[in-house]
């Protein structure tokens with residue numbers, strides 16, 4: 001069936017300016033790390049993407065190694081883009097990344113110009129795109145000079161293969177250096193993509209302040225702790241969950257579902273109920289409550305999770321009592 005996007009899609013979402021840039025992102029973005037690979041159901045992936053866009057999610061986040069196997073999430077996206085989203089290209093922010101191991105040998109990993117240039121060309125081919133909206137360096141490389149990596153991001157923008165650039169998982173000191181180099185090159189860093197959730201709060205120790213001061217956007221990932229910060233593991237590990245699926249490529253497994261975590265999740269779940277939210281909604285709301293956070297990237301395995309999670313935008317205000325209660329619950 002020919003896809004036609006919901007006419008009221010922009011009334012359903014809120015958009016925040018990304019740092020000091022001219023670009024706005026939806027408060028909730030969709031990530032394709034898992035559930036869009038060759039091993040996954042194509043029609044499910046297609047239904048998720050259509051529903052997300054119908055709900056005003058204009059930003060889809062990818063990387064060269066998403067799948068599994070690596071590369072296959074970009075292929076799935078490219079195929080669905082061609083069928084459903086081509087007429088909407090100018091309404092979409094599509095990102096990809098390179099930085100983790102992608103192909104054998106010394107040129108398929110980390111942060112050299114050799115790797116990044118080849119990887120973006122491959123990503124564009126897999127997705128059938130002329131350019132991506134955001135290209136990220138996916139993780140810091142301790143050996144390649146930052147000037148080389150950042151210079152390559154600048155080159156991609158000069159070549160028109162990326163409109164904006166970002167970095168992911170850089171600590172504050174190295175992020176500050178990267179921002180300075182990019183600024184000097186005339187390609188300011190648009191955005192930083194860190195892991196951030198109620199369970200992982202390292203960005204509160206300096207990174208958020210740096211991003212706020214530098215006017216760089218922030219787009220956290222794994223804010224549901226891969227599903228732990230939802231109600232799905234309260235009564236054991238469901239067969240169809242990420243923890244049970246052994247997908248590899250960084251996906252959580254059963255070991256992550258500890259009694260200690262579940263005790264905390266139970267308390268958080270009770271508070272979410274009091275607030276009239278699902279725990280997933282409250283966990284995401286807790287992340288977007290900070291105005292320096294531009295958008296939160298959600299992962300989903302089924303369309304219903306888009307519908308549920310996206311409702312976090314209806315209530316992301318927390319009283320100081322609620323915030324200290326949450327801190328106590330997290331211990």
Ligand SMILES: NC(=O)c1ccc[n+]([C@@H]2O[C@H](COP(=O)([O-])OP(=O)(O)OC[C@H]3O[C@@H](n4cnc5c(N)ncnc54)[C@H](OP(=O)(O)O)[C@@H]3O)[C@@H](O)[C@H]2O)c1
Pocket residue numbers: 030031032033034061062138168169193220221222223224225226227228230231232240241242243280281297298299300301302304305306308309
């Ligand atoms: N830059 C980086 O290094 C990096 C690293 C990781 C991720 N990311 C990006 O961030 C995105 C999100 O990461 P993530 O998948 O780890 O995110 P997440 O949002 O923490 O976890 C997603 C998982 O949570 C469960 N879930 C989602 N909504 C739910 C709901 N409403 N109720 C119950 N369960 C729900 C689903 O698990 P089930 O599958 O069990 O149903 C889903 O697959 C990725 O796709 C990627 O774009 C970036």
